[in-house]
Amino acid sequence: MNQRTATVVIIGGAIIGSFTAFFLRKEGFAGPIKVIERDPTYQYCSTALSASSIRTQFGCPFNIGMSLFGAGMFRDIRQWFGDDADIGFDERGYLLLGTKEGADAMRATALSQIEAGATIDIMTPAQAKARHPWLNIDDIGIATYGAANEGWFDAWALLQLVRREAKKLGVEYVTAEANGIESRNGRVTGVRLADDSVVRCDWCVNAAGPAGGKVASWLDIALPVEPRKRTVFHIKAPVPTEGFPMLFDNSGIWIRPEGDGFIAGIAPEEHRDPHAEGDFEPDHYLFEDIVWPYLAHRVPAMESTRLLRAWAGHYEMNLLDHNGVVGAHDEIGNFLLATGFSGHGVMHAPATGRAVAEWIVHGQYRTIDVSPLGYQRIRKQEPLLESVVY
Ligand SMILES: Cc1cc2nc3c(=O)[nH]c(=O)nc-3n(C[C@H](O)[C@H](O)[C@H](O)COP(=O)(O)OP(=O)(O)OC[C@H]3O[C@@H](n4cnc5c(N)ncnc54)[C@H](O)[C@@H]3O)c2cc1C
Known part of the structure; x- marks a missing residue:
C-alpha cells in the first residue's frame, strides 16, 4: 500500500473528521478521502451543540500542547482558511x-x-x-x-470553514449512515453503508463522536466511549x-x-x-x-x-479516563481512533486531525506526540488521568 495514494474513509464528518481530512491533504496525502456523514445538517452532533471554548489549563502536557496549537490556529484563522474566515x-x-x-x-x-x-x-x-x-x-x-x-469561538463557523477547505482540496463528503466495517486478516477492508453498499478503504478513521464506541464494536473492539447528555443554559x-x-x-x-x-x-x-x-x-x-x-x-x-x-x-464520554483515544488500534493497524474527548474535542480537533494525518502519511507523530492517548491504555485498563476535568 502506498501511504500517500491509498484510500482513507472517515466515519463522521463533524469537527474531528473534517480536520482529519483537511490535514491529510496538508500532510501531502494524494489518494481518495471519503468522509461518511449521516446528517449533513449536523443538528445533533456534539460540535454544533458545544460551548465552543478552549483552555490550556490541563494536567497532562500533551493536552496543553494540543490546545496551544488550536489557539494558534484560531487566532490566525485567516491565514489558514482565507480572508473571509471568521470564527469570532x-x-x-x-x-x-x-x-x-x-x-x-x-x-x-x-x-x-x-x-x-x-x-x-x-x-x-x-x-x-x-x-x-x-x-x-x-x-x-x-x-x-x-x-x-x-x-471561546464559533464552533459552527469553524466546522463550515474546515469542511469548505477540505472539499476544495478534493475531499469527498458522502451523505450516508455507516452500519458496519468489513475486515480480513486483521485489517479493515471497507465500510458498509445502510444501503448495504461497501466503500472500500485502506485506512478507516473512527471520528463518530459519541457513536465512537458503537462504531468500534463493529470490529469487536471494546472502546468505552458513549453519549452522555450535557445541558447548556x-x-x-x-x-x-x-x-x-x-x-x-x-x-x-x-x-x-x-x-x-x-x-x-x-x-x-x-x-x-x-x-x-x-x-x-x-x-x-x-x-x-x-x-x-x-x-x-x-x-x-x-x-x-x-x-x-x-x-x-452529547459528550463523547470516555468512561475510562475522560481523555481522547487517538491513533491506530494496536491489533487492527489500519483502523484509527479519534474520539472520546469527553468535553474538550472541539478545542483539540485541529491537533487531533493533524496527529492522525501524520500517522497515516508518515507513520509517526511529527509534532505533538499523542501516543499516550493510544488504545493500549484502554486494553490494559490503565487510565490516563487528566486532573483538570469538567
Ligand atoms: C454541551 C457541550 C459542551 C461542550 N463544550 C465544549 C467546549 O467548550 N470545548 C470543547 O473543546 N469541546 C466541548 N464539547 C465537546 C465537543 O463538542 C466534542 O468533543 C466535539 O464536538 C467532538 O467532535 P466530533 O467530530 O468527534 O463529534 P461530533 O461533533 O458529534 O461528530 C460526529 C459525527 O459523526 C456522525 N456519525 C456518527 N455515527 C455515524 C455513522 N454511523 N454513520 C455516519 N455518520 C455518523 C454524526 O452524525 C456526527 O456528525 C462540548 C460538548 C457538549 C455536548
Whole structure:
C-alpha cells in the first residue's frame, strides 16, 4: 500500500473528521478521502451543540500542547482558511477557582502548565476579587487565569470553514449512515453503508463522536466511549459581560458570556447521567436545583437571573479516563481512533486531525506526540488521568 495514494474513509464528518481530512491533504496525502456523514445538517452532533471554548489549563502536557496549537490556529484563522474566515475567537481566559484545601495542589498544577508553555496568572482570592468585583471569594483559596490562548469561538463557523477547505482540496463528503466495517486478516477492508453498499478503504478513521464506541464494536473492539447528555443554559443576568471570563467554580459550575447574556452548565451526578443515545431533552432540574443557587452564591448579583433557553448535546464520554483515544488500534493497524474527548474535542480537533494525518502519511507523530492517548491504555485498563476535568 502506498501511504500517500491509498484510500482513507472517515466515519463522521463533524469537527474531528473534517480536520482529519483537511490535514491529510496538508500532510501531502494524494489518494481518495471519503468522509461518511449521516446528517449533513449536523443538528445533533456534539460540535454544533458545544460551548465552543478552549483552555490550556490541563494536567497532562500533551493536552496543553494540543490546545496551544488550536489557539494558534484560531487566532490566525485567516491565514489558514482565507480572508473571509471568521470564527469570532474571543481570547479571554478561563478563571478557575479552587478551595482553600486544594490551593497547594492547584498552584502546583498551574506551575506545571506554565512550564508546558501556557500563560497562567496565579492569584490570591483578593487579587481575583480586585479584577472581578462581582466575585464572592469567601470560600476560595486560589484562582488561576489563562491570560493567553484561552477563550471561546464559533464552533459552527469553524466546522463550515474546515469542511469548505477540505472539499476544495478534493475531499469527498458522502451523505450516508455507516452500519458496519468489513475486515480480513486483521485489517479493515471497507465500510458498509445502510444501503448495504461497501466503500472500500485502506485506512478507516473512527471520528463518530459519541457513536465512537458503537462504531468500534463493529470490529469487536471494546472502546468505552458513549453519549452522555450535557445541558447548556442561556441566561440573562444583571452583571456586565465585559471582562467576564469563562468562570469555572469549585462547585463544578461553569459560566461564560454569550452575546449580551451568559451560558452556564454543570455535569449531572453520576447516578443521573445514563447512556443518552437519542435523548436531547435539556435537564431543567439542573438549573433550578444546582446552577442557579451556586451562581447566586459565587456571583451574588446573579440571584436575579432569567433563563432564556436551554439545549442539550452529547459528550463523547470516555468512561475510562475522560481523555481522547487517538491513533491506530494496536491489533487492527489500519483502523484509527479519534474520539472520546469527553468535553474538550472541539478545542483539540485541529491537533487531533493533524496527529492522525501524520500517522497515516508518515507513520509517526511529527509534532505533538499523542501516543499516550493510544488504545493500549484502554486494553490494559490503565487510565490516563487528566486532573483538570469538567
Ligand atoms: C454541551 C457541550 C459542551 C461542550 N463544550 C465544549 C467546549 O467548550 N470545548 C470543547 O473543546 N469541546 C466541548 N464539547 C465537546 C465537543 O463538542 C466534542 O468533543 C466535539 O464536538 C467532538 O467532535 P466530533 O467530530 O468527534 O463529534 P461530533 O461533533 O458529534 O461528530 C460526529 C459525527 O459523526 C456522525 N456519525 C456518527 N455515527 C455515524 C455513522 N454511523 N454513520 C455516519 N455518520 C455518523 C454524526 O452524525 C456526527 O456528525 C462540548 C460538548 C457538549 C455536548
